Structures are given as structure tokens and as C-alpha cells.
Amino acid sequence: MKDDKLNQLFSLARRETAPPVPPEFAANIMARLSRQDTTGPASISDQLNLWFPRLAVASAMAIFLCLGLEFALSSFSSADFSEQVAQVSLQWLLP
Amino acid sequence: MVQDLLVAMPGISLGERFRRTESRERAPSIRQRPGGRMLDPDAELIDRIRNGADDDFAALVQRHQSHVFGLLYRYERDWQKLEDLAQETFVKAWRALATFDGRAPFQHWLTRIATRVALDHLRKQRRRRAEVELEALGEDVLDWLAGAHGRDDLQAAQAAELLALALAELAPADRIVITMQELEGHSVNEIARHLGSNGVAVRVRAMRARARLRKILKRLSTQRP
Numbered sequence: 001m002k003d004d005k006l007n008q009l010f011s012l013a014r015r016e017t018a019p020p021v022p023p024e025f026a027a028n029i030m031a032r033l034s035r036q037d038t039t040g041p042a043s044i045s046d047q048l049n050l051w052f053p054r055l056a057v058a059s060a061m062a063i064f065l066c067l068g069l070e071f072a073l074s075s076f077s078s079a080d081f082s083e084q085v086a087q088v089s090l091q092w093l094l095p
Numbered sequence: 096m097v098q099d100l101l102v103a104m105p106g107i108s109l110g111e112r113f114r115r116t117e118s119r120e121r122a123p124s125i126r127q128r129p130g131g132r133m134l135d136p137d138a139e140l141i142d143r144i145r146n147g148a149d150d151d152f153a154a155l156v157q158r159h160q161s162h163v164f165g166l167l168y169r170y171e172r173d174w175q176k177l178e179d180l181a182q183e184t185f186v187k188a189w190r191a192l193a194t195f196d197g198r199a200p201f202q203h204w205l206t207r208i209a210t211r212v213a214l215d216h217l218r219k220q221r222r223r224r225a226e227v228e229l230e231a232l233g234e235d236v237l238d239w240l241a242g243a244h245g246r247d248d249l250q251a252a253q254a255a256e257l258l259a260l261a262l263a264e265l266a267p268a269d270r271i272v273i274t275m276q277e278l279e280g281h282s283v284n285e286i287a288r289h290l291g292s293n294g295v296a297v298r299v300r301a302m303r304a305r306a307r308l309r310k311i312l313k314r315l316s317t318q319r320p
Contacts (some may be wrong), residue, residue: 001312005242006305009312010277012254018161018168022178029185033152036186076274 137201144192156185159202163209169274170213172259178215184209207289210271214290215269216305229315232256240316261311269304 022028048055073084123199135141137158143151159207160181167180187208229237238247248259258278262270271290275281281289287297 001309001316002311006309006312009249009254009258012249012251013258013279014278015251016255017251018165019174020158021164021181025160025178025181026153029156029189030153031183032182032186033189061210 111264122204135200138197141195141197141201143193150286152189155201159205160185161207164200166206166209166279167213169259169278170217170270171258176216176276180212181209183214187212210275210289214271214274217270230317232260240312241316261308265304265307265312269300269307272297272300273308 070082100172137155138160140151140155144155163181164177167177167184171177171180176202183207188205191208195201196202230251235249236253240257241254261275265273268290272286273287275286276283281303283294283297286292287294
């Protein structure tokens with residue numbers, strides 16, 4: 001395409017006007033700003049919800065770790081883990 | 096940084112945000128420059144907003160909404176998306192209002208924000224080839240492209256549609272530069288200021304965009320079904 005035809009296209013396109021702005025546009029902006037502004041600090045339950053997946057995974061890991069420890073200790077010693085704990089508590093915690 | 100501070104203050108009224116930020120970083124008023132001359136017709140309104148008259152921002156929006164819509168309409172012709180982009184522009188302007196120092200008119204500052212919103216929007220969109228939609232523009236446009244019609248046989252809206260179709264194939268930054276230069280009448284230096292670039296880079300980009308646009312339109316003119 002030649003340069004003068006491109007210039008003609010620009011010149012024609014420049015005359016186009018945008019469609020009218022909707023009458024409620026400014027009000028919509030203010031509503032949006034107010035919504036964003038009134039977002040207060042998160043409540044305790046919100047924060048717990050936010051942390052729930054991590055807490056759940058951490059709890060599951062702790063449970064499996066204890067079970068594994070119990071299994072390992074019971075397989076390497078004659079007395080099982082709960083008996084050992086009972087002995088320790090009798091000797092040291094409840095003299 | 097100022098923007099981060101403003102966002103990170105939930106539960107504080109809009110005016111209070113401005114006051115807190117302004118007291119740290121900005122002069123108390125933009126209404127008067129040295130010599131007492133009023134520079135910007137929006138200065139008084141902006142000062143009022145900064146002093147807590149949050150609702151006056153609506154008046155500021157009403158003053159400039161046509162300008163912003165007109166500018167963004169060059170880049171997005173879908174009405175719903177256009178309104179979203181215009182909203183985004185004003186929300187960004189609101190958040191950054193504390194940084195407006197009044198050295199340039201408010202409308203220039205707002206234009207810069209709208210241009211950046213448009214550029215981000217174009218970058219998110221996938222560039223598309225124009226052939227598919229060319230037929231939808233109608234016989235007049237196809238005839239004009241083929242050179243069968245005279246100078247003024249094309250309506251402004253048809254010309255803008257055709258141009259938008261061809262511009263959609265350009266890189267986003269090229270499209271912004273050529274649109275600002277040819278359709279909005281900005282100088283090279285103004286474009287460079289708006290885009291945070293330099294005059295030489297803008298000039299090179301404009302020449303490249305123009306050459307590419309000519310090729311696209313030539314290809315379209317030969318691909319009439």
C-alpha cells in the first residue's frame with residue numbers, strides 16, 4: 001500500500017468518535033473504590049481458613065512421624081514404646 | 096512504593112490515605128506554582144480530594160471520562176472490555192493521586208496512566224492475523240482496499256475498523272506508538288515521555304510500525320475472497 005493511501009486511512013480513522021460514556025460510569029468507579037477501601041483486617045477464622053491446608057498437612061506429618069517412631073522403637077526393643085514411656089514416667093515423673 | 100503504601104492501608108478512609116502519604120512525600124498544595132499562577136483547572140479539585148473530600152473524585156472522573164474512553168477506544172473496540180480498561184485507569188489514578196505533583200496538567204498524567212493500561216492490555220492479548228475478520232467489514236471497505244473507490248467513500252468508523260484490524264497484527268509497543276502519533280497527534284517527544292522512552296527509539300519504532308502496517312494492508316488488499 002502506498003504512503004498517501006495509508007495517510008488517507010489515518011485521516012479518516014481520526015474522525016471517528018468514541019461511543020458515549022455510560023451515565024453510571026463515575027458512580028461505578030466510586031463503588032469499586034469504596035469496596036476496595038472497606039476491606040478490613042482478616043478475622044481469626046479467615047486467617048485459620050487461610051492456614052488450614054498447611055495446618056492439616058503439618059498435623060498429618062506429626063501423626064505419621066509418631067506412628068513411625070512407635071513402630072521403629074517397638075521393633076528394636078522387647079518392651080513397646082508405651083511401656084517404656086510408662087516406666088520413665090513412673091521413675092522420673094511420679095516417684 | 097507510594098502505591099504499595101496506599102494499598103497496604105485497609106480500613107482507612109480514602110482521604111486519610113492521601114493525607115498520610117502526602118504529608119510524608121508531597122508538598123501540601125498543587126494549586127499554585129511559584130508566582131501564584133493557576134496551572135491546572137483540576138488542581139483545586141485534586142486538592143479538595145487530598146484533603147478528604149473523597150466524593151469529589153467522581154467529579155474528576157466525569158471531567159476526564161470522555162478523554163479516557165476516546166483514547167482507549169483506539170486500542171479496544173469491545174464495549175465491555177473498554178469500560179473495564181477505563182475503570183482500571185481511574186482506579187490506578189486514584190491510588191497514585193498522592194504522587195501527582197502538578198508539574199504537568201492532570202490530563203497529561205492521566206493519559207500516561209491510560210496508555211500504560213492499554214499497553215498492558217495489548218501485551219496480554221494474542222496478536223491475530225486479520226484475514227478472518229476482513230469480510231465482516233463489508234463491501235465498501237474491501238472495495239476501498241482494492242482501490243475501486245474514491246477518497247471519501249469510506250466512513251470514519253469503517254476506516255477505524257479496518258485500521259484496528261491491521262494494527263492488531265503489530266507488536267503492542269509499535270501499535271501504541273503509531274496510534275499516538277497518527278491518530279492522536281502526539282509529537283515524538285510526547286510519546287517518548289508517555290512511554291518512558293527516548294525520541295530516537297520512538298522515531299525508529301514509528302517508522303518500523305508504519306512500514307509493517309503498509310505491508311499488512313497490502314496483503315489484505317490482495318486477499319479479497
